[in-house]
Amino acid sequence: xxxxxxxxxxxxxxxxxxxxxxxxxxxxxxxxxxxxxxxxxxxxxxxxxxxxxxxxxxxxxxxxxxxxxxxxxxxxxxxxxxxxxxxxxxxxxxxxxxxxxxxxxxxxxxxxxxxxxxxxxxxxxxxxxxxxxxxxxxxxxxxxxxxxxxxxxxxxxxxxxxxxxxxxxxxxxxxxxxxxxxxxxxxxxxxxxxxxxxxxxxxxxxxxxxxxxxxxxxxxxxxxxxxxxxxxxxxxxxxxxxxxxxxxxxxxxxxxxxxxxxxxxx
Amino acid sequence: xxxxxxxxxxxxxxxxxxxxxxxxxxxxxxxxxxxxxxxxxxxxxxxxxxxxxxxxxxxxxxxxxxxxxxxxxxxxxxxxxxxxxxxxxxxxxxxxxxxxxxxxxxxxxxxxxxxxxxxxxxxxxxxxxxxxxxxxxxxxxxxxxxxxxxxxxxxxxxxxxxxxxxxxxxxxxxxxxxxxxxxxxxxxxxxxxxxxxxxxxxxxxxxxxxxxxxxxxxxxxxxxxxxx
Numbered sequence: 001x002x003x004x005x006x007x008x009x010x011x012x013x014x015x016x017x018x019x020x021x022x023x024x025x026x027x028x029x030x031x032x033x034x035x036x037x038x039x040x041x042x043x044x045x046x047x048x049x050x051x052x053x054x055x056x057x058x059x060x061x062x063x064x065x066x067x068x069x070x071x072x073x074x075x076x077x078x079x080x081x082x083x084x085x086x087x088x089x090x091x092x093x094x095x096x097x098x099x100x101x102x103x104x105x106x107x108x109x110x111x112x113x114x115x116x117x118x119x120x121x122x123x124x125x126x127x128x129x130x131x132x133x134x135x136x137x138x139x140x141x142x143x144x145x146x147x148x149x150x151x152x153x154x155x156x157x158x159x160x161x162x163x164x165x166x167x168x169x170x171x172x173x174x175x176x177x178x179x180x181x182x183x184x185x186x187x188x189x190x191x192x193x194x195x196x197x198x199x200x201x202x203x204x205x206x207x208x209x210x211x212x213x214x215x216x217x218x219x220x221x222x223x224x225x226x227x228x229x230x231x232x233x234x235x236x237x238x239x240x241x242x243x244x245x246x247x248x249x250x251x252x253x254x255x256x257x258x259x260x261x262x263x264x265x266x
Numbered sequence: 267x268x269x270x271x272x273x274x275x276x277x278x279x280x281x282x283x284x285x286x287x288x289x290x291x292x293x294x295x296x297x298x299x300x301x302x303x304x305x306x307x308x309x310x311x312x313x314x315x316x317x318x319x320x321x322x323x324x325x326x327x328x329x330x331x332x333x334x335x336x337x338x339x340x341x342x343x344x345x346x347x348x349x350x351x352x353x354x355x356x357x358x359x360x361x362x363x364x365x366x367x368x369x370x371x372x373x374x375x376x377x378x379x380x381x382x383x384x385x386x387x388x389x390x391x392x393x394x395x396x397x398x399x400x401x402x403x404x405x406x407x408x409x410x411x412x413x414x415x416x417x418x419x420x421x422x423x424x425x426x427x428x429x430x431x432x433x434x435x436x437x438x439x440x441x442x443x444x445x446x447x448x449x450x451x452x453x454x455x456x457x458x459x460x461x462x463x464x465x466x467x468x469x470x471x472x473x474x475x476x477x478x479x480x481x482x483x484x485x486x487x488x489x490x491x492x493x494x
Contacts, residue, residue, distance in 0.1 A: 151378055151396060152378075154397065155377060158377030158380050159379075194395065
């Protein structure tokens with residue numbers, strides 16, 4: 001039996017879909033079988049981020065309404081030899097096309113075939129959110145170092161704590177080093193003590209994440225990028241390895257090192 | 267039983283006490299009360315207003331019955347019913363009293379969007395995050411940081427207080443009064459907000475002060491009965 005992990009945030013635009021795509025990719029790279037489910041019915045885009053948009057034939061609503069079998073709707077990512085699959089959301093219906101009971105059945109069914117099921121949750125706390133968490137037994141809350149995002153994350157953590165799932169874990173996304181150092185952004189300690197849940201990882205804000213998403217190649221496939229490394233580290237933590245948090249001050253050190261190198265040359 | 271008096275009237279310097287027999291039927295009692303009152307007070311002066319207390323003993327009086335008895339006594343010109351005393355209350359009333367007096371406690375975080383309401387005092391071991399709210403009929407004690415809203419004495423108790431280890435609320439409410447956090451002019455304020463209490467002062471304003479002043483402004487908060 002695999003783990004079903006819902007990736008949620010409350011607020012929109014903090015990077016749930018990007019995180020889902022990259023964690024799915026990174027876990028598959030570790031040799032585990034992963035299935036991604038997009039529950040953002042009506043506003044799907046996990047398929048775009050993964051570059052699988054053109055291969056969709058059936059979707060989540062077709063499965064739930066019995067128009068096809070689950071395995072017919074799953075889109076295989078050919079870059080990962082039989083390890084990464086996507087169950088896309090429907091673009092034509094809305095969130096009420098599916099109910100939590102159906103989602104639970106579906107996830108239970110998929111759990112038998114896959115090691116990890118990542119459920120991409122829509123923004124908000126309405127029907128779509130309820131569908132997304134219905135089948136999950138673990139939860140990841142994504143936030144950014146902004147007050148509004150942390151406030152919504154707090155709300156979501158409160159709601160998740162009332163469900164029968166493991167205590168949620170936190171990913172802080174889109175960290176901008178210079179803002180955090182100057183104190184213009186909430187720092188990591190502030191966020192973690194405020195939300196008081198376990199920190200699963202931090203991801204630095206990088207323009208390449210956006211360009212990679214636009215190309216349909218998750219950044220996690222890129223071997224030398226800080227954001228990519230962050231996602232890979234998080235994936236390994238999900239698999240149970242213990243990996244220290246990435247140091248944010250590294251860039252600062254390199255500047256000093258450059259300076260020392262420069263002085264050393266003289 | 268025929269001869270026994272169901273209504274006894276005692277005079278004290280504070281007024282009359284009407285002792286009602288708790289072993290007879292209510293209708294019998296009512297009739298006798300009307301009869302006794304009409305006989306006894308014809309001679310009284312009109313000017314004096316005399317207070318009367320009704321002692322119902324072990325009889326349970328519904329609200330309608332108490333109103334009726336009060337009305338009967340009041341209909342005698344110079345009598346005012348001060349109170350009705352009965353040894354019996356309903357289980358609901360008793361439960362209500364218990365709830366109002368007991369301290370409920372929770373260990374955990376009150377997060378954004380969560381509202382906790384209790385009828386008595388409330389002890390929270392943990393934080394109240396912004397957007398979270400605590401309402402209590404009595405006092406609120408927080409072992410943690412108050413960053414959300416706390417409403418003490420929410421059913422109209424001006425004596426209620428709010429205590430927190432870290433007082434950084436978005437709003438404080440006590441009874442019908444409200445106090446908002448000052449708009450931050452500069453984020454790096456030097457003031458500490460540790461171990462503080464909030465209460466309503468003489469000018470009907472919510473003030474926040476050091477925890478140590480609490481026993482002077484609200485001495486009744488001490489329930490400890492041991493030697494000190």
